[in-house]
Amino acid sequence: MSDIFKELADAVMTQNINGTVEKTKEALANGTPALDIIQKGLSEGMKVVGEKFETGELFLPQIMMSAKAMNGAMEILQPELAKGDGSESAGLCISFVQAGDIHDIGNRLVSTMLGANGFTVKVLGVDIENEVVVEEVKKADADKVLLVGSALMTTSMLGQKDLMVMIGEEGIRAKVKCMFGGAPVSQGWIDEIGADGTAENAAEAVIVAKKIM
Ligand code: HCB
Structure with a gap:
């Protein structure tokens, strides 16, 4: 995993709400595609959170914080993702x-x-x-x-x-x-x-x- 994707995943895993948003902005500014930020970074962190919840290493309040961190990043990424090509409705x-x-x-x-x-x-x-x-x-x-x-x-x-x-x-x-x-x-x-x-x-x-x- 490249550094920025690891940092994004870590920010979600450590429930770092501000950090997740900051890293997301940084990745976008560096030209990282929004979908890569989600799939290679944030979602990977969320996967680990789910596994740790299952094994009892993390508890519900922590998952809620990770979800909040991810949602904060999504607020920034949604407009990027929503940029369509203006083609006819599929x-x-x-x-x-x-x-x-x-x-x-x-x-x-x-x-x-x-x-x-x-x-x-x-x-x-x-x-x-x-x-x-x-x-x-x-x-x-x-x-x-x-x-x-x-x-x-x-x-x-x-x-x-x-x-x-x-x-x-x-x-x-x-x-x-x-x-x-x-x-x-x-x-x-x-x-x-x-x-x-x-x-x-x-x-x-x-x-x-x-x-x-
Ligand atoms: Co939640 N939770 N959770 N949770 N949660 C899961 C889902 C568990 C698997 C965690 C675990 O035990 N390992 C587990 C379910 C176990 C099971 O039934 N097998 C679980 C549980 C048990 C619970 C509660 C019951 C906990 C409790 O209260 N004791 C409770 C349930 C509340 C309820 O729904 N009634 C609960 C609550 C929460 C929150 C609120 C803390 C939070 C959700 C916040 C929110 O969504 N607004 C949360 C979270 C974040 C998770 C995990 C950690 C991550 C889910 C997530 O957002 N993933 C999840 C662990 C996991 O999934 N492995 C855990 C990231 C997104 C991007 O991935 O898979 O949702 P995704 O979507 C993908 C993909 O599936 C596909 O594309 C998406 C984008 O790439 N896709 C589609 C999705 N929908 C599609 C539709 C299509 O047509 C096509 C593709």
Whole structure:
């Protein structure tokens, strides 16, 4: 890992809120692409935070501080990421985090990247019930809609399976493409529930979205 990416990761890992923002500004000023700052720096730090939380080396207040640090950096990076190429709309996305789940850092990042790459993105937010998603699909003024659902917990991920069932029962499967992601989501899970795709990160999400739409 290059020095600046290591420093960004360390700043998130050590819950250094001001330091994360400063390092992010420094990296941008040096011409580091915003997406690299996130994927090679900040997200790597967040991965370690998650591992340390699992092993009991870090506790919830510390994760909250790391998330605050990451969000501070994202405030600066979002406008950079959102700079699109002005091309024609690639389609409508409805983006949301599954019910019971408030982890929104990754979902916001994916939504921003899709917006920057020509998609029209309606962001529903966190803790969204499947009924709300289905209503939004029905209301949407589009022949086809891409659902961009995130779940960061094994519990909330189960809601994705219920959503696929509900979409079938409501007779709207032909209108929607379903791309789900988040740490516990695997291709095996996507195949099992009959969704259309997943992605490891925001850059891959754009590629997958364009492929399946
Ligand atoms: Co949270 N948490 N957390 N957490 N948290 C996780 C998710 C655990 C895995 C940590 C662990 O145990 N190792 C764990 C879940 C375990 C499980 O179910 N397997 C966990 C837990 C247990 C909890 C609480 C229950 C803790 C508690 O209260 N005891 C609680 C749950 C609250 C709730 O949701 N009801 C909780 C709370 C928190 C916060 C509030 C402190 C904070 C969230 C702040 C926020 O989001 N506003 C938090 C955080 C930050 C994490 C970790 C450390 C990082 C998540 C993150 O932001 N990653 C996480 C550990 C981990 O994920 N390994 C931990 C960085 C982003 C950029 O990555 O994976 O979200 P991402 O998104 C990627 C990728 O997945 C993909 O692209 C994104 C961008 O590159 N992607 C998609 C995402 N969505 C996509 C959709 C698509 O269609 C396509 C691609």
